[in-house]
Amino acid sequence: MAASKAMKENRVVVKVFLYGIQPQIWRRFSISLDVTFIQLSDSIQAAVGWENKHPHEFRHGKGKNLTDVIGPIGLEDQTPGEFADEAVLTVATFLGKRRLPIRMLYRYDFADEWIHEVVFEKKIIGDGPPEMLDGARNAPPEDFGGTFQYMQALHGEIEWMHPGYDPEAFDVANVSFARKATKAKKK
Numbered sequence: 001m002a003a004s005k006a007m008k009e010n011r012v013v014v015k016v017f018l019y020g021i022q023p024q025i026w027r028r029f030s031i032s033l034d035v036t037f038i039q040l041s042d043s044i045q046a047a048v049g050w051e052n053k054h055p056h057e058f059r060h061g062k063g064k065n066l067t068d069v070i071g072p073i074g075l076e077d078q079t080p081g082e083f084a085d086e087a088v089l090t091v092a093t094f095l096g097k098r099r100l101p102i103r104m105l106y107r108y109d110f111a112d113e114w115i116h117e118v119v120f121e122k123k124i125i126g127d128g129p130p131e132m133l134d135g136a137r138n139a140p141p142e143d144f145g146g147t148f149q150y151m152q153a154l155h156g157e158i159e160w161m162h163p164g165y166d167p168e169a170f171d172v173a174n175v176s177f178a179r180k181a182t183k184a185k186k187k
Contacts, residue, residue: 037086054109
């Protein structure tokens with residue numbers, strides 16, 4: 001019975017939250033274990049509401065030593081640890097038989113330096129495209145200047161550069177995982 005259950009657990013629940021922002025901005029969604037890391041990146045972008053127009057990378061390792069990188073070809077010469085091509089490596093291969101939860105970092109927009117923690121929480125049974133499960137608060141506007149500038153605007157120290165932006169607005173129903181073309185520039 002246990003073997004048949006394990007064979008059906010073909011999805012993983014992923015929680016993503018932005019570092020350095022309080023109250024916390026987070027998203028939880030489920031995705032197939034068969035997706036590549038480029039598809040995971042696309043799903044994170046959709047969940048957060050960004051346009052995927054900047055470079056990104058996933059970092060992992062042991063303890064605080066996050067030198068191993070999963071990213072686009074072109075970053076491998078900038079990686080002191082192991083490098084894996086995000087277009088080839090699947091989430092299933094990365095997770096293997098390791099026990100969940102497993103955490104890693106997702107860096108997006110190397111100028112603004114948005115750092116996300118990605119937590120592979122648990123495997124579940126299901127099928128279909130990514131599914132948004134839950135979340136809280138609106139993500140910062142893209143190209144806003146990073147965490148420090150966002151927190152300054154949130155506390156009224158600087159003006160919002162994006163009229164109509166509401167930091168509290170987030171609706172799970174408004175998230176679309178329809179594939180957007182990856183616009184990130186390769187270094």
